[in-house]
Amino acid sequence: MSTDLLRIATAGSVDDGKSTLIGRLLYDSKTVFEDQIESVERISAARGNDYTDLALLTDGLRAEREQGITIDVAYRYFTTPRRKFILADTPGHVQYTRNMVTGASTADVALILVDARKGLLEQSRRHAFLASLLGVPHLVLCVNKMDLVDYDESVFRAIQEEFTEFAARLRITDLTFVPISALLGDNVVDRSASMTWYDGPTLLSHLERLHVASDRNLVDVRFPVQYVIRPHQHEHRDFRGYAGTVASGILRAGDPVVVLPSGLESTISAITTADGPVEEAIPPMAVTVQLEDDLDVSRGDMLCRPHNQPDVVQDVDAEVCWLDDRASLSPGGRYALKHTTQWVRTVVKEVDYRIDVSTLRRDEAANSLGLNEIGRVRLRTTRPVLTDPYTQNTTTGSFILVDESTNRTVGAGIVVARS
Structure with a gap:
């Protein structure tokens, strides 16, 4: 059996049940210690719950955030007989979109949780767009809390249809839908007796069998x-x-x-x-x-290779996710650009458009990017950089922007093919 590694990024709006799903995967794969389980069971009982609140296995991060400790992305590790997993747990709040970028940048698969009662929200679309933008090859939409809609197939199918229509405009090559109840375990590890209408794999079974390319890059050396x-x-x-x-x-x-x-x-x-x-x-x-x-x-x-070379450019066309909450990206802005192993200085020549991640429409009247906004930008570097489009090579096709006066990372960009 294969024991190769699968990198997972989880995403979802606040209270969609992400912590519970992660807790369920850890619990049912038996990768948590008995004393941790006993502690969770004890706290759950003290709160008057008639169930074990598996979200408590991950909610220690909340206390750390309340203490002012910055948690960007938490990584969880678990193993089954078939495969090893690294799970990047990213925050759900809109102000943490930049953390989703971090978690998804190296992922093989993105799990996007949707609350069956609420349907698709802006964050659901935002996270799907980011996963597509970053070239994550597999995406799984987990329609959670099916127990709270009486396991109604029509609710699941409506969300499936709406998201399929949205995803048709994204660069997603492999899309899977799984109806689950993370709280009760339906279709997470074990098949649900309450959703006999669903004939697809459980979430863990699907993750165990996903084919992962050893190298997604399409260019040579x-x-x-x-x-x-x-x-x-x-x-x-x-x-x-x-x-x-x-x-x-x-x-x-x-x-x-x-x-x-x-x-x-x-x-x-x-x-x-x-x-x-x-x-x-x-x-x-x-x-x-x-x-x-x-x-x-x-x-x-x-x-x-002599006959397979990157582009040597000083004008860089890129899609940039702006990460700074102190200042916006606008023409004339000057930054340090880190690309592969070199640093160069760069100036923003123009902002072509800003992308509305909910509708995927381009706002061509926009001339700046604020925190968590994404847009098409042209940069001019002081020295040539050796780039490939991100869709062909994730290393030579990505970069970060740094404010030299504060040494803060203010933007993350991916190189796009010139139109």
């Missing part, structure tokens, strides 16, 4: 140089290597490569790791690459 190891820094005085993390493709000794932005070509002579030499390197291995020729290579340069 991308190796951003993080650090140059010079001869005087190594025990072998003639050693010169280029350290970094493989972003995509496969590196092998003997392969021809080109160094960008210089355009100089060479051949890989050896690849080493902390554990010694290797024949090949794949994402996301951290390796040191040696070349046959003594070239001028610096941090921020990139090794690629």
Whole structure:
């Protein structure tokens, strides 16, 4: 059986039952300690509940937030005989949209919870749009609290139909709907006897069987140089290597490569790791690459295939999620831009439009982005950057914007193909 890793991002509006669902998955997969369960059972009884409130397994974060401790994204880990899981628990409030961006940026699947009584809300659409924007390959809409609508199939089908129509305008390739009751466990791990009309898989069964591509990037070798190891820094005085993390493709000794932005070509002579030499390197291995020729290579340069190269640009077209609550993004704004392993300065040339995440309409009259707003922006960098569209490579297609006066991260962007 497969025991590969699945990265999950959870999202939903406030009180849609996300904490309960996470608690149910942890409880039914038997990955919580007995003393934790006993504590939850004791507190539930003290509150007069006639059920075990599994949300208490995750609600410790609420107390921390009330104490002023910032919790961006909490990560939970659990394992079944079939698979290992990392679950990114993101806050549901609209002001934490930026945290959803963090949690979903590396996810294989996004679970979006919808309260069956309330139907689709703005946050449901917002989170689906963000998952689509970030290229999450699988999306599961969990229609929760079905027990509170008497397990009515028509309620589930109406939400399914409405969301399917909305999702048709998103970049979603795999969409699944599961009616659940996280509180009572219906269709989470075990099939529900109260929803015999549903013939699909339980949520956990679906997650266990999802196919996860080992590398979603569609371009060949991308190796951003993080650090140059010079001869005087190594025990072998003639050693010169280029350290970094493989972003995509496969590196092998003997392969021809080109160094960008210089355009100089060479051949890989050896690849080493902390554990010694290797024949090949794949994402996301951290390796040191040696070349046959003594070239001028610096941090921020990139090794690629001679006939498969990223765009070398100074005008960057991007979709940006603005993260700053102190100032808006507007033309003329100047920031530091972190892209792969290099920093450059950039200025905002224009805001093409702002996206209404509820309707997906473009507001072309908008000339700025406020907190949690997303829009199409053109940036001009002081030096060329080596980019691919985010849909082709998530590493070379993403960046962050930093306010140099405060050192605060104020924006997250993805490179889009030029229209």
